Amino acid sequence: MDEFSAHILRQRVEALESATALSIPAAQRLFEHRITTLERGMENLQVQVRSLQNRIEFLERKKIASSIEDAHGGQSGWWTREGGEWPREGLTSTVSNSSHEDKEIDPAQASNIASPMTLLGALEPLSYTQGLNALCQSMSSAVNTNGYSRSKKQELIHEVWDGNIHWKKHGMLSDGDPFRIRYVPPPKAGDVFRTVKIEDLPANVTMSQVLGQVCYGNVYSAHLLNTVRITGYHTAIIVFLFQKEAIDFFKHAKSAGVYVNGVRVRSRIINTPTYPIPHDLRERILHWKCTRCLSMSNVTPEIRACLQDILKRSICKRYIECLQECSERGELVIRFHSVKMASQAYDLLARAPIFKGCHLRFSADPCSRIPKGAK
Structure with missing residues (x-):
């Protein structure tokens, strides 16, 4: 046997040895996998049993x-x-x-x-x-069991x-219903449709810019929704105090047009009834003339800094539209996105001793203005 044949023979032997070394662990792993599969099959059978x-x-x-x-x-x-x-x-x-008469229990029936x-x-x-x-x-x-029928x-x-899925809850609004989805008012209820939806808002719009174009009525609450990925534009939901105000603003937007950042927006009244205002807040609106705007007089720089610090540490900070000074009247005006937040801020500031020398009151909502030239 020449040297070349011996070299080829050695290579074949080495290849066989390496293949054998690799096949033994592979066969062992395959065997273990089959055992695991059988065990899982037994478990499934036990579950079925x-x-x-x-x-x-x-x-x-x-x-x-x-x-x-x-x-x-x-x-x-x-x-x-x-x-x-x-x-x-x-x-x-x-x-x-339906009423039922009281009846005694028959012992035979009770057994x-x-x-x-x-x-x-x-x-x-x-x-x-x-x-x-x-x-x-x-x-x-x-x-x-109590001796009388219910x-x-x-x-x-x-x-x-x-x-x-029908987003409707049948019946009157009650405190005992924890799953209130949609408010269904009584047949003769008033001020039911108070919500206006503003569409086609540009992507860089702010809540202050939207409220700056709202008119004809006091705003109860306002929300700016980021619906760009859904509709291609932002959407604002404005709830007025009264239905007539919502209708007047809708007619104005349809006839004269409402422009936000140079873009004419569309508005429509939501055809779903708006939830009524809570009783305690309605009393404040009627008797205290509560609005979404607060006005504070006799404000010094120290008081202003303290005011800002208190609002930043409260829940109201997320719902502040603006905080501006009226130099003509020497007042500081705070506008919120809703009447509820303004009412909570009023209670918070009225309890603070540092504002004892200031006059805190609710001021007129600029959204209640009537546009110039309107009929």
């Missing part, structure tokens, strides 16, 4: 609950439909004013009433709320959801 066991237990509880339901006159609406699919009814609670724990134990976890409401109905209809009863109203 537990799920089937839970389903069997639920069907047994359902059978027991059906007998309880038959004992109570066949009340329905607690459980799933045939095939195990849950109903899509919305659960709403309404109150009726047939299931205990609360028996009824709740027969419920599937997902139906706890529905079962609890049905439990309250069944117990209140059969038992009168003059108001609760009924379950099943309303099929059509798949669309």
Whole structure:
């Protein structure tokens, strides 16, 4: 064998040795991976077995609950439909004013009433709320523990959801409703449509520039929304104190036009009713002539610096439109984005001892001006 053949043979041997060295760890890793896959498959099978066991237990509880339901006159609406699919009814609670006469409990009837724990134990976890409401109905209809019947009863109203979200809350506005989405006023309510939306605002606009062009009424609140990525422009929401003021401003913007930074903007009245002003704030507006503007007289540089420091450390700092001095009257005027913030700032400054020698009051809102040449 010549030298070249021996060299080729040595290379082949080295290649085989290296391949063998690499294949052994690879085969070991493959074997471990297969073991892991089998273990996960076993875990999945155990989960499925537990799920089937839970389903069997639920069907047994359902059978027991059906007998309880038959004992109570066949009340329905607690459980799933045939095939195990849950109903899509919305659960709403309404109150009726029907009165009932007092009745004594028949001992035979009381012995047939299931205990609360028996009824709740027969419920599937997902139906706890529905079962609890049905439990309250069944117990209140059969038992009168206080010796008298309730003059108001609760009924379950099943309303099929059509798949669309309707931003509407039926009924009058009440303090007991924690999920108030949309205000639905009474039929004869006034000052309902008080909100105006201003569109086509340039990207570099500020709230002060927008409010500088608002007229015909006192502003209750104002918000500047960054909707550039959605609509290509900014949007402002202006809420007036009265509906007539909102309509007058809308007519003025439509006929004469409103310009912000040289751009004519569009405005329209929101067709959704505006929430009413809270009672305490409405009393301040009527009796104290509360506006979104504050005026303070006898202001020295030290008092001005203290005023700015107090406002910066309060929640009102995010809602300040401007703070300017009126040299003619020697007053300092503070304008806020809403009447609510101005009212809170008034209480905050009135309690500070450093402003005891200053005269603090609510001043007129410049947005209540009537434009020149307007009819």
